[in-house]
Amino acid sequence: MKRWLKYVKPYLPYFILGPLCMILEVVGEVLMPKFLAEVINGADSDIGISVTSMVLMILTALMMMAGGIGGAYFGAKAAVNFATDLRRDTFAKIQEFSFANIDKFRTGSLVTRLTNDVTQMQNFVNMLLRMALRSPGMLIGGLIMAISMQPSLSLVLAVTVPMLLITIAILIALAFPRFQSMQMRVDALNATVQENITNIRVVKSFVREDYESEKFADANSRLKAAGMHATKLMIIIMPLMNFFMYATIIAVVFFGSGIVLEGDMPVGDLSAFVTYVNQILSSLMMVAMLFMTTSRAMASGKRIGEVLDEHPDINDEDARYPDLTVKDGAISFRGVSFRYYKDNDEPVLDKIDLEIPARSTVGIIGSTGCGKTTLVSMIPRLYDVDEGEVLIDGVNVRDYSLYNLREGVGMVLQKNVLFSGTIYDNLRFGDADASDEEVQRFATYAAADKFVSTFKDGYDSEIEQGGANVSGGQKQRLCIARALLKRPKVLILDDSTSAVDTATERQIQSALSTELEDCTKIIIAQRINSVKGTDMIVVMDDGAITAIGTHDELLETSETYREIFESQSSVTESERGEAV
Numbered sequence: 001m002k003r004w005l006k007y008v009k010p011y012l013p014y015f016i017l018g019p020l021c022m023i024l025e026v027v028g029e030v031l032m033p034k035f036l037a038e039v040i041n042g043a044d045s046d047i048g049i050s051v052t053s054m055v056l057m058i059l060t061a062l063m064m065m066a067g068g069i070g071g072a073y074f075g076a077k078a079a080v081n082f083a084t085d086l087r088r089d090t091f092a093k094i095q096e097f098s099f100a101n102i103d104k105f106r107t108g109s110l111v112t113r114l115t116n117d118v119t120q121m122q123n124f125v126n127m128l129l130r131m132a133l134r135s136p137g138m139l140i141g142g143l144i145m146a147i148s149m150q151p152s153l154s155l156v157l158a159v160t161v162p163m164l165l166i167t168i169a170i171l172i173a174l175a176f177p178r179f180q181s182m183q184m185r186v187d188a189l190n191a192t193v194q195e196n197i198t199n200i201r202v203v204k205s206f207v208r209e210d211y212e213s214e215k216f217a218d219a220n221s222r223l224k225a226a227g228m229h230a231t232k233l234m235i236i237i238m239p240l241m242n243f244f245m246y247a248t249i250i251a252v253v254f255f256g257s258g259i260v261l262e263g264d265m266p267v268g269d270l271s272a273f274v275t276y277v278n279q280i281l282s283s284l285m286m287v288a289m290l291f292m293t294t295s296r297a298m299a300s301g302k303r304i305g306e307v308l309d310e311h312p313d314i315n316d317e318d319a320r321y322p323d324l325t326v327k328d329g330a331i332s333f334r335g336v337s338f339r340y341y342k343d344n345d346e347p348v349l350d351k352i353d354l355e356i357p358a359r360s361t362v363g364i365i366g367s368t369g370c371g372k373t374t375l376v377s378m379i380p381r382l383y384d385v386d387e388g389e390v391l392i393d394g395v396n397v398r399d400y401s402l403y404n405l406r407e408g409v410g411m412v413l414q415k416n417v418l419f420s421g422t423i424y425d426n427l428r429f430g431d432a433d434a435s436d437e438e439v440q441r442f443a444t445y446a447a448a449d450k451f452v453s454t455f456k457d458g459y460d461s462e463i464e465q466g467g468a469n470v471s472g473g474q475k476q477r478l479c480i481a482r483a484l485l486k487r488p489k490v491l492i493l494d495d496s497t498s499a500v501d502t503a504t505e506r507q508i509q510s511a512l513s514t515e516l517e518d519c520t521k522i523i524i525a526q527r528i529n530s531v532k533g534t535d536m537i538v539v540m541d542d543g544a545i546t547a548i549g550t551h552d553e554l555l556e557t558s559e560t561y562r563e564i565f566e567s568q569s570s571v572t573e574s575e576r577g578e579a580v
């Protein structure tokens with residue numbers, strides 16, 4: 001509750017004015033039948049009363065109009081602002097999430113929570129502000145007016161209202177779980193849509209549109225079934241409600257006409273009484289609807305709350321040297337073990353010990369899935385080690401502030417993306433203040449300058465979402481340039497030149513060694529050629545380091561390395577043979 005009040009507070013005036021305006025409408029609604037009764041009662045006797053009542057009716061109508069407009073306006077304003085702030089904070093929270101936090105929620109579900117669930121809350125706030133006073137006000141006002149008008153006739157209500165209440169309660173109790181399962185299927189549908197649309201290129205290249213359409217149709221029809229299941233109950237409510245209403249009215253007219261005939265009640269009062277009965281029953285209905293929306297909003301609120309309450313499992317609250325920045329870039333792994341799923345037996349990294357001197361260039365090679373990406377992820381704390389420690393310049397990475405640590409460590413991720421925007425925008429992700437010349441200089445180091453200048457708009461060319469309109473190798477080079485612009489002390493290239501031809505790769509590497517002299521460089525690669533010239537090569541296998549040395553040393557000492565080397569050189573030889 002406290003959490004939501006935070007979003008109410010800044011807009012308190014709207015939250016108060018909205019319902020206040022609604023009171024005006026309620027007062028009008030309650031008074032109107034009374035005036036009408038007086039007009040009808042006075043129609044054949046005293047003209048004076050009718051005119052007064054008619055004037056009062058016009059004034060009341062105007063008041064109701066003002067109240068209605070004000071209530072809707074302030075209600076909408078309160079709800080929209082509430083939702084905007086809630087969305088802002090939820091988004092900000094997701095930005096703090098670690099990779100592990102995101103793995104836990106899954107992207108699709110985060111998107112649903114940020115959009116659909118926030119909208120549910122917004123609708124709820126809007127409805128609450130408009131109905132919270134209006135419905136009970138009309139209910140109570142109607143009851144008072146009806147009872148004061150003709151107590152004996154009100155006994156009819158004593159029978160029908162409880163019957164209606166019980167029926168509505170039963171229907172809601174049945175409908176709520178059905179709405180909940182509908183919400184879960186909305187989640188599933190969104191997950192399908194999100195995955196499909198993000199990866200539409202893969203879908204098309206595999207000509208899997210039909211399969212994807214079927215998958216979507218499946219999620220869609222499951223949602224339809226759940227929706228129908230829930231709606232069926234709601235369908236009954238309206239006619240049932242009408243049935244109750246008319247049954248009550250018939251009873252009122254039946255008993256009421258007797259009273260009128262006996263001369264104990266003017267006929268205008270009977271018509272007003274019928275209107276009050278109508279009001280009482282429909283406001284009961286609205287209260288029921290409000291309950292319904294409340295329980296749905298509570299489900300959404302819970303889902304948003306889960307995101308807001310999630311503790312980013314990688315944080316720098318306990319950092320011992322929050323002001324320390326990375327100076328030299330010497331890296332040590334000491335007894336590092338790690339698992340993605342903590343209950344797995346097999347660790348992904350198994351007691352790794354590794355010393356990387358400052359300013360050296362280190363290659364990491366090993367079969368796919370052996371843990372190379374995982375190993376380097378420990379340096380900028382994309383994941384935290386389970387056992388052991390990772391040190392930079394002799395200080396545990398946990399003791400730096402996350403900002404300083406990640407400023408010091410530039411990582412070109414294996415699965416990398418560009419954002420929509422110009423090339424300048426994308427490269428300035430690394431350094432927002434870099435001048436055009438600087439951007440171009442670093443792009444040159446990454447061998448990106450040449451192809452960018454062939455684009456019609458050069459560095460002002462627009463990149464599509466995900467970098468769809470540049471080639472794989474071009475994208476990799478832009479991603480490297482982006483990381484270089486950070487001027488990191490430690491640069492990690494995770495398979496970052498895999499789509500770049502060998503000559504260009506050599507050009508990038510030589511630029512890195514001359515222009516980024518005082519930077520420790522870690523290069524993960526599949527090709528021996530990519531790591532051949534480094535100061536030290538680390539050979540990994542199945543989560544462990546099996547050998548360390550230079551290319552020539554490893555050819556002597558490491559069988560794994562020799563095998564990789566031979567397999568790759570034999571390929572090149574046979575290719576050469578074919579070419580000849």
Ligand SMILES: Nc1ncnc2c1ncn2[C@@H]1O[C@H](COP(=O)(O)OP(=O)(O)OP(=O)(O)O)[C@@H](O)[C@H]1O
Binds near residue numbers: 341371375495
């Ligand atoms: N986010 C993740 N959640 C769960 N398991 C993961 C995750 N990322 C990687 N793994 C698993 O951890 C192991 C090591 O993966 P890693 O990405 O480190 O391999 P790699 O050596 O970089 O492989 P490649 O050469 O193909 O990039 C693999 O078995 C992989 O399935």
Ligand SMILES: [Mg+2]
Binds near residue numbers: 373494
């Ligand atoms: Mg990898």
